[in-house]
Amino acid sequence: MRFCEKLREARTKAGLKQEELAKALGVSLRTITNYESGECYPRKRDIYHKLAELFHTEENYFLNEDEEFLLSAAEKYGAKGAKQAQALVDEVSGLFAGGNIADEDLDVMMKALQDAYWIAKEKNKKFTPKKYRKD
Known part of the structure; x- marks a missing residue:
């Protein structure tokens, strides 16, 4: 079950209106509406x-x-980080939503992940001081 x-x-079982919940939490009615529609999550x-x-x-x-992942991303990287984390969760969830992955597709996916790993390592190399590089 999603947030x-x-x-x-929980709100309906407690007999609270959205306005009452918003007041109790110290947030706006729009925020509660967004929480309940799944458009956003609490940032704090x-x-x-x-x-x-x-x-x-x-x-x-x-x-x-x-x-928990989205909350951590939001705390560490702000709204933009939370949005990127949500996109990642959605994409990865979609990847496995249909059942099994064909062997050919699995090979392509693994190759793409390996390529992405090596590209990231190479790009990050320029930020590592020369005395710490293993050239």
């Missing part, structure tokens, strides 16, 4: 903490692996 579904379910951990207190549950209830 948006968990939040909507204190929102998850307030939700856990409000609905008498553990903070981790509102987090799953993807949301």
Whole structure:
């Protein structure tokens, strides 16, 4: 179950309106609407903490692996990082959504990942001081 579904379910079970939840969390009604539609996630951990207190549950209830990754990206790299992390999660999830991958496609994918790895290593080489390089 995604964050948006968990939040909507918890709010309706508690008999709260979106406006009441927004006031309790100290955010706008639009923010709650965006949370419940799945358009965005809380950027700060204190929102998850307030939700856990409000609905008498553990903070981790509102987090799953993807949301933890997105939250970390947002805290470390801001809104742009969170957006890029969301795109990555969506793309990787889509990659495995249909079942098995054909052997030919798997080989192509592995080759592309290896190429990307070596390109990244080469680009990062110029930022490594010469005394630390293994040329």
